[in-house]
Amino acid sequence: MMVSDREFIDAAGKGLELKARPFKSLAEALGMSEQEVLEHMAALIEQGRVRRFAASVRHQPMGFSANAMVIARVEPEAIDRVGEQGSKLKAVSHCYHRSHPDGDPWCIYLMVHGQDETLVEQTVGLIQDLPGVREVSVCRSVAELKKTSLSGVSTEI
Amino acid sequence: MDHALDELDRDILNRIQTEVPLAERPFQMLGREFGLSETEVLSRISRMWDLGIVRRLGPIINYPAWGMSGVLVAAQVDQEHLEAVQDCIKGIPEITHAYLRDFEWNFWFTVIAENEDKRDAIIEKVTREADLKKVEKLPQKKSFKLGVKFEI
Known part of the structure; x- marks a missing residue:
């Protein structure tokens, strides 16, 4: 992978755009493929470094x-x-x-x-x-x- | 704007608070679960976004696993320093939440920093610049419930 975990999480942390293929623009920004982004996020969840990939809401x-x-x-x-x-x-x-x-x-x-x-x-x-x-x-x-x-x-x- | 959420909105909201599918077309997957089109799911989430209910779809990180240090801080501050409090916290991205409460300890905030030293330096800076009278760090000893999912 080209980017560090930290760069990856900082970019992903900005949040998905609301569009049909939201991981695609993230992948482009990171110079990774869409599939690599999805797999890497899943791996970080598996390792316990990300609790979950989910919506944050205001109550x-x-x-x-x-x-x-x-x-x-x-x-x-x-x-x-x-x-x-x-x-x-x-x-x-x-x-x-x-x-x-x-x-x-x-x-x-x-x-x-x-x-x-x-x-x-x-x-x-x-x-x-x-x-x-x-x-x-x-x-x-x-x-x-x-x-x-x-x-x-x-x-x- | 109509703030009412219907039952489907609520179901979608509960679902995405737990997990947004890690898939090329996450909204299409959600749509299949709810019997909706991808477009319909997107437009319902967009509406909840515009209403300020959904803030972000992204990773919720386990910050200690990244070597970061975060803590809740309770403080006492005089009314006349509230403006200084506001100005001070505005410029500090590491302060993620801040509330005034109707309690003797009337100012509460959370700070997350790259490491413990930076975290404490930030608390020190706020104490100084906003003239806090008393400051106490309140680390978690144990977490019994980390609820984000609401029955709504």
């Missing part, structure tokens, strides 16, 4: 008008259980174990998206009621200052 215009980040302070022994049970809630899109910014290391972070405020509040209530949850903070975003991707490459942090 807001889809009708997810209400959203919140919930920080649940939990009992240390309940971390895994709360994480797993919280993940099963339908309105929860992301769920991580992180430290609280105040230094409390026993926190579960849940991103909650709902079509309306009621669903978000219900979900927050369900999180609060999970065994082992001591306290929840609900942080709503008041402004989205930025939502982009690095060199067009989407990541999940």
